Amino acid sequence: MAPGLPVIQGVIRRRILVNYRVDPGVMQLQLPSRFRPKLHAGYAIAGICLIRLERIRPRFVPGALGVSSENAAHRMAVCWQDAGADREGVFIPRRDTGSTLNHLAGGRLFPGEHNHARFTVCEDRGAIDLAMTSDDGAVSVRVRGTPCGRLPASSCFASLPAASAFFEPGSVGYSMTREPGRLDGIELRTQGWSVEALQVDDVHSSYFGDTARFPRGSVEFDCALIMRNLAHEWHGAEDLYV
Numbered sequence: 001m002a003p004g005l006p007v008i009q010g011v012i013r014r015r016i017l018v019n020y021r022v023d024p025g026v027m028q029l030q031l032p033s034r035f036r037p038k039l040h041a042g043y044a045i046a047g048i049c050l051i052r053l054e055r056i057r058p059r060f061v062p063g064a065l066g067v068s069s070e071n072a073a074h075r076m077a078v079c080w081q082d083a084g085a086d087r088e089g090v091f092i093p094r095r096d097t098g099s100t101l102n103h104l105a106g107g108r109l110f111p112g113e114h115n116h117a118r119f120t121v122c123e124d125r126g127a128i129d130l131a132m133t134s135d136d137g138a139v140s141v142r143v144r145g146t147p148c149g150r151l152p153a154s155s156c157f158a159s160l161p162a163a164s165a166f167f168e169p170g171s172v173g174y175s176m177t178r179e180p181g182r183l184d185g186i187e188l189r190t191q192g193w194s195v196e197a198l199q200v201d202d203v204h205s206s207y208f209g210d211t212a213r214f215p216r217g218s219v220e221f222d223c224a225l226i227m228r229n230l231a232h233e234w235h236g237a238e239d240l241y242v
Contacts, residue, residue, distance in 0.1 A: 008234040010056035010066055017225045018143055019047040020208050021156050023218040032242035035078040035091050040166055041156040046076040048141055069099035070119040072132050074207050077170055089172035096134050140206045147226055148199040155223040164195045172237050185237030190230045198224035
């Protein structure tokens with residue numbers, strides 16, 4: 001996305017971060033060579049961002065004309081060097097969306113080429129049951145849980161504030177494109193940052209369950225976080241070339 005394109009704004013109605021801890025050497029094999037895994041407690045961290053966006057439109061368009069969508073991004077926390085400076089963000093090997101508009105316009109009118117997928121979401125008094133299956137059959141996701149006050153004891157993060165501090169700086173994301181060697185860049189700017197732990201009763205990811213990518217024992221579910229009702233903007237970031 002060229003930085004000169006319009007700023008896109010709206011509301012993050014719901015954002016779930018389903019997080020996995022991964023063997024760093026295995027993670028490195030999944031990354032373009034320019035990136036290295038961002039580590040916590042000796043682990044690489046990857047996961048799925050499941051996000052409902054509402055009132056999405058260019059900044060100059062009234063909110064009533066915005067659109068809504070369910071979306072999923074498989075993401076990996078990374079670091080890299082840019083002009084001699086250390087940077088951090090996320091590498092996104094795959095994006096999926098329930099929106100035909102996002103599917104057709106992604107990578108053209110705004111960054112991130114999106115595959116089309118079917119989402120089923122049930123929310124009841126804070127509890128959430130979400131399932132996603134891509135139309136091409138390549139990925140499926142299922143998460144069912146309830147907001148709670150703490151992370152699971154098995155998490156590599158010592159506390160909810162520690163997890164929040166790890167993820168908050170990762171506002172810049174780079175996505176694969178059809179053009180070999182070029183990654184789309186986008187920056188998410190939120191008005192505030194507040195996360196809750198999500199007690200997960202059921203979680204499945206065909207992507208992280210693929211033993212061709214992640215050999216048995218190299219990846220484990222760590223924790224899930226949820227945030228709601230945040231005004232936000234998407235800004236273009238310079239593309240990266242690898």
